[in-house]
Amino acid sequence: MEMFPNVKRISKRSFLCLYFTCAMFIVCVFYTFYTETYTQLSGNPVRDTSFETVNEKSTKPYLLNQKQSQSIPPLASYSSSHRNSSKNTQHSNDTTTSKTISLRHSKIETKYIFVTSSPSSSNTTAKLSTVLRTTPVLKVVDTCQMYTMRDPKVILLWTPFFQEWDYLLQKRINDCQRCRNCLITRDRTKLGESDAVVFHARDMSLSDLPTIRYPHQRWIFFCLESPPYSDFSGMEHMVNMFNWTMTYRSDSDIISQYGKFIRVRPSKKLDLQSLQWAFSNKTKSVVWMSSHCPTHGGRDDYVQELRKYIDVDVFGKCGDSVCPPGKTESCLQDFSSKYKFFLAFENTICKDYVTEKFFRTMEYNMIPVVFGGAPYSKLAPPASFIDALSFKSPKHLAFFLAGVGKDFKIWSTYFRWRQDYAIDMKNHRECDLCSLLHKNTKPSSYENFREWWVKSGNCKTWEPKS
Numbered sequence: 001m002e003m004f005p006n007v008k009r010i011s012k013r014s015f016l017c018l019y020f021t022c023a024m025f026i027v028c029v030f031y032t033f034y035t036e037t038y039t040q041l042s043g044n045p046v047r048d049t050s051f052e053t054v055n056e057k058s059t060k061p062y063l064l065n066q067k068q069s070q071s072i073p074p075l076a077s078y079s080s081s082h083r084n085s086s087k088n089t090q091h092s093n094d095t096t097t098s099k100t101i102s103l104r105h106s107k108i109e110t111k112y113i114f115v116t117s118s119p120s121s122s123n124t125t126a127k128l129s130t131v132l133r134t135t136p137v138l139k140v141v142d143t144c145q146m147y148t149m150r151d152p153k154v155i156l157l158w159t160p161f162f163q164e165w166d167y168l169l170q171k172r173i174n175d176c177q178r179c180r181n182c183l184i185t186r187d188r189t190k191l192g193e194s195d196a197v198v199f200h201a202r203d204m205s206l207s208d209l210p211t212i213r214y215p216h217q218r219w220i221f222f223c224l225e226s227p228p229y230s231d232f233s234g235m236e237h238m239v240n241m242f243n244w245t246m247t248y249r250s251d252s253d254i255i256s257q258y259g260k261f262i263r264v265r266p267s268k269k270l271d272l273q274s275l276q277w278a279f280s281n282k283t284k285s286v287v288w289m290s291s292h293c294p295t296h297g298g299r300d301d302y303v304q305e306l307r308k309y310i311d312v313d314v315f316g317k318c319g320d321s322v323c324p325p326g327k328t329e330s331c332l333q334d335f336s337s338k339y340k341f342f343l344a345f346e347n348t349i350c351k352d353y354v355t356e357k358f359f360r361t362m363e364y365n366m367i368p369v370v371f372g373g374a375p376y377s378k379l380a381p382p383a384s385f386i387d388a389l390s391f392k393s394p395k396h397l398a399f400f401l402a403g404v405g406k407d408f409k410i411w412s413t414y415f416r417w418r419q420d421y422a423i424d425m426k427n428h429r430e431c432d433l434c435s436l437l438h439k440n441t442k443p444s445s446y447e448n449f450r451e452w453w454v455k456s457g458n459c460k461t462w463e464p465k466s
Helices: 005-009 012-043 066-070 233-237 272-281 299-306 328-338 356-361 394-406 408-419 429-437 449-453
Strands: 091-093 101-105 108-112 153-157 182-185 196-200 218-223 244-247 260-263 284-289 312-315 339-345 367-371 421-424 444-446
Touching: 153 429, 182 429, 218 449, 233 449, 244 429, 272 328, 272 408, 284 328, 284 394, 299 312, 299 339, 299 394, 328 339, 339 356, 339 394, 356 367, 367 394, 394 408, 408 421
Parallel strands: 153 182, 153 196, 196 218, 218 244, 284 312, 284 339, 339 367
Antiparallel strands: 091 444, 101 108, 260 421
16 A cells, blocks of 8 residues: 555545446446457348348438449349249248349339448448358237337338229228227328338339338238239339238238138027028029120130020120119129029139129028139138039039029028128228238248249139030
8 A cells, every 4th residue: 555655545435436437347348349249240130142231220221323333242233043042932031032122124224222321422332241140030029009009100002003092091900909000191202111012013013113112111012803914014023022912812911802701609590481482582593793704714605605504694794784883782682582593703713813792692692603713612611602613514513503493402501601600891901911010020022923923823714625
């Protein structure tokens, strides 16, 4: 203490405070050195050297000009040849998907590249990371709120739906059972704050796409039409353009179907007396209502062949009689009092494609005869419909319908499903989309979108057997 005489003047309490302050300083220095070293070795979610590093929390996308784009190494400019694609999986993981997207159509080339911050000068180039380890598995964090709008997700409708904007409604989200903190808008000035951007296939144009794509966004392909009536040449250029799909197909990210069957408990009693009365008052056999012919699936040819062996009354543009516009429900009610069978024929025979005409017919006292590519046995209760394509020919179907139409006991068995099931015609796509946005899901994209939508759609055309 003689070497430091001033120490004697310091009180014991002050000396302890000074001691602990120095100790905390040393601990902070070691902690900072440790965290920086760990981050350099394994802290960032890294990507392959051929891909751009993306900060998912960044809200500063930057559209590179031509000079800056040339300064990036070749591996950073994405093309489909740089990707190891799987023949069995078209929906590929975006953790190994480039964030540099090139859409080539005609002579226009738009490049989207995401950087963690905007370059301060024109000489600044994007920095590429080096692969050090695999990306850690993200924990699923659900931020859904039912009674508050905390952390809302913004859904931007970039295109209309056949010139209408009511295909996704805010009031439906407000009625969701669990997740309600989502906002739907069609204001394009809110692109930067939007979490999802929805494109309807039939209203989409490659010349009218957002010029900037933000890293936190999910671009969504929405379509309720089958591939023969929604495919266009521009799909060839949609490489890794869409993150999610919202269609009628069962392998979509958000399944948007026209209806579904719900199990009812306890079982209800079937009113056979009312069915008996309805059956005895029916005077005709088969009816078909259609406004689109000819079709890709060949349903009009099938009906023409069917009419050779059984009476089929045709309403709409494809027939001699017309159901007035806006009077579909009243026409179906009238059909139900006269006809025993209703042809719920789809315009295409494609994977999972089934429309409202099938679910709507189930509410009336007519047996639906289906024609399409959907797995009806999985969608509907057993013994609730007749599948036309399960018969060898229209002639064989006609003989079967004639036999069922003569026997009430057989005819009534096609309505027993009503004891245990009910039909839900409400669409829940807004709720499903909102819930999915609030889950910390791993980013993904469709590499060859046209192959997924068209080729794997498995569309066929019915042709009479010679």
